Amino acid sequence: MKNKVTVRFIFLILTIIMSITSSSCQRKDKSESEDVVLKSYRLIDENRADEAITLLEAELKITPDSYDFRSILASAYAHKAGFKIQKLAPLVTIAKKLSSLKIKKEENLKNESHKSLDSSQSILKLNYAFEVFDTIPVILPEKIVYLDYAIHLLNSLDTKIRTEDVVYRALLKVLRLKYKISAKISVNANSNFSSNPTCKADLSGLDEYVQSVAKEFLSLIDDVKAANPDQKEKLDILSQDVEESISSFKKVANPADQLDDVASALLKQTLLQSNLGAFIKCQ
Amino acid sequence: MSVNRISSVLTFLITCFSIVDASAQLAFSRNSRTFETVNSSLFIKGLAHACLAQIDVPDALPCNPAVTPFNKKASLNAEFLLSNGYSNLQSVRSLMSSEYSQELIDTFFSKDKVIQIEAGVNINFLSKFLNAQYNPLSVKAYSVVRNEANPDIDFYSVEEQGFNFQSGFKMTDNLSLGLQTRFLDRKFIKQRFKLTVLGTQAGRDALQAKKQNVIFVEPGLFWQMDYQWKPRLSLLVANSGFFSTDDTTFKDPAEAQLGFAFSPPVYWGDVDINIDYKSLSYDENLWWEKIRLGVLYKYGSMHFTSGVDANGISSGILYGLDKINAGVLYSTTKYIKDNDNYYTQTVYVQLGWQI
DSSP states (O other): OHHHHHHHHHHHHHHHHHHHHHHHHHHHHHGGGOOHHHHHHHHHHTTOHHHHHHHHHHHHHHOTTOHHHHHHHHHHHHHHTTOOGGGGTHHHHHHHHHHTOOOOOOTTOOHHHHHHHHHHHHHHHHHHHHHHHHHSOOOOGGGHHHHHHHHHHHHTTGGGOOHHHHHHHHHHHHHHHHHHHHHHHTSOOOHHHHHOTTEEEOHHHHHHHHHHHHHHHHHHHHHHHHHOGGGHHHHHHHHHHHHHHHHHHHHHHGGGGGOOHHHHHHHHHHHHHTTOGGGEEEO | OOHHHHHHHHHHHHHGGGGSOOOOOOSSOOOSSOOTTOOOOHHHHHTTTOOTTOOOOTTSOOSSGGGGGGOOSOEEEEEEEEETTGGGHHHHHHHHTTOOOHHHHHHHTSGGGEEEEEEEEEEEEEOSSEEEEEEEEEEEEEEEEEOTTSOEEEEEEEEEEEEEEEEEEESSSSEEEEEEEEEEEEEEEEEEEEGGGGGSHHHHHHTSOEEEEEEEEEEEEEEEOOSTTOOEEEEEEESOEEESSOOOSSOOOOEEEEEEEEOOOOSSSEEEEEEEEOOOSSOOOSGGGGEEEEEEEEETTEEEEEEEETTEEEEEEEEEOSSEEEEEEEEEOTTTSSOTTSOOEEEEEEEEEEO
């Protein structure tokens, strides 16, 4: 009798273990029909963005209005372009430095000292701006098309776009902007440019470039504004400043052909020193 | 009730496991033995929290207050529990204070993109009439990041402190009733969010830690049967109480919890086998996810524990010297969770001092 009871209990324990195991096995089978969102996340994290894109595009054919699939597809394309958000983490530190940047001014200082302190502050800000620029990852030219498509996908969400995705689009636009700026700056200046008198500043090209960079920058600011309505006033002023600077640059750039030789040479030298050799054309 | 009958009923219930459609899926993998609102010791974690009918709990108060009259001797001890991932403790507390930094973001993307941490101190007093526990601080956090291109983060962090009092009396030699009162102060965040939401004021506001005071009043019943294998039945009405806010972030609804245990005789040492039916606050929608099995083998002052439930498996050892006890526990969601690629492994260590 005692043995019989013992056997029953052993059977009970084995049944419990087997049942829990069999339940978990069922769950594993279920993983094949895993939620599309999670599956695409997994593919992106495993550097299989192409497969994630195929999966999401197929799902979008079935449910074209799916917000989540479209937004994740945008991130899959951004990943294919080489973007990982943690690469931007150092920006948080720089942003903190920038926001805490305030030089204490003593009341008994002379006007000149105030001015020098203001200039020091501006130089520091500029320094941080360069630091920010350096921190932003560079997208390879052959991959920029994926980044553009990611932005396009987010744009297609139109008014339904959520604020966190507006921020994401702003980040992608920052990459786009860096690409645009770097593409011109990185062009090596030809050593003959300096000595060749037929080589002159291509101001209309430069103007076109500045306008397009400014347009992208303004669109970026619009996204930041949409995500942070409390900063709207500050950002409106910034947008206005950019627009004013661009329109004054346009005025200078338009009569480029009218520049005398000295001004033209000076401008050429400035462009060369600023690594903007791409805007010098030789006849 | 005969042992045979108990066995038959349980066998019937458990056989139903295999015909239930396991349709519920966790969105992300979780920790198998750390739960948002459960403050448990290493020994109890080792048993997969199957402890309602466990009389001898060497490092904490009994899980059911009705067990109080069965305490063998009075004791006072302090226990310190720590899990792996303790290096993330500072980052987690920064997030609770809304201090965003590069280090915090780096932490989210650290190894396997998973943050897990549990740390806590408990001071326990046990006697035949009254048990009391003071928890000066316990911290639990879990975070997982998916999609490195536009990270989706599932995160919770809970800081708790409070008191727990238990008392019980024997109605007969084998039947006892008990009452447990828990007073808790909680500070917590539980959110699934896109990392980019931190770029908006509204998002940062939504990630502010919330506070809640809770008083739980939990009655229990314990019945020990006179059979050779000492079958024991335990019932606890858990999570019945009062909340200072209507916040429903944590699902800890009042529920009746059932525990069954028996001790098959072995030649050396003692064996306790526990089976509990209870929620541990994750989204356990299916009834079989609430079943937990824990096995204890005690030899002298060594306690070997093993446990299995739908959240994972665990195994540990707790060893007590004269004044000091120490233990280590391993738990994992591997073999249990849906995706073998996404699983967690946790090691807990505990050090205690008996006064």
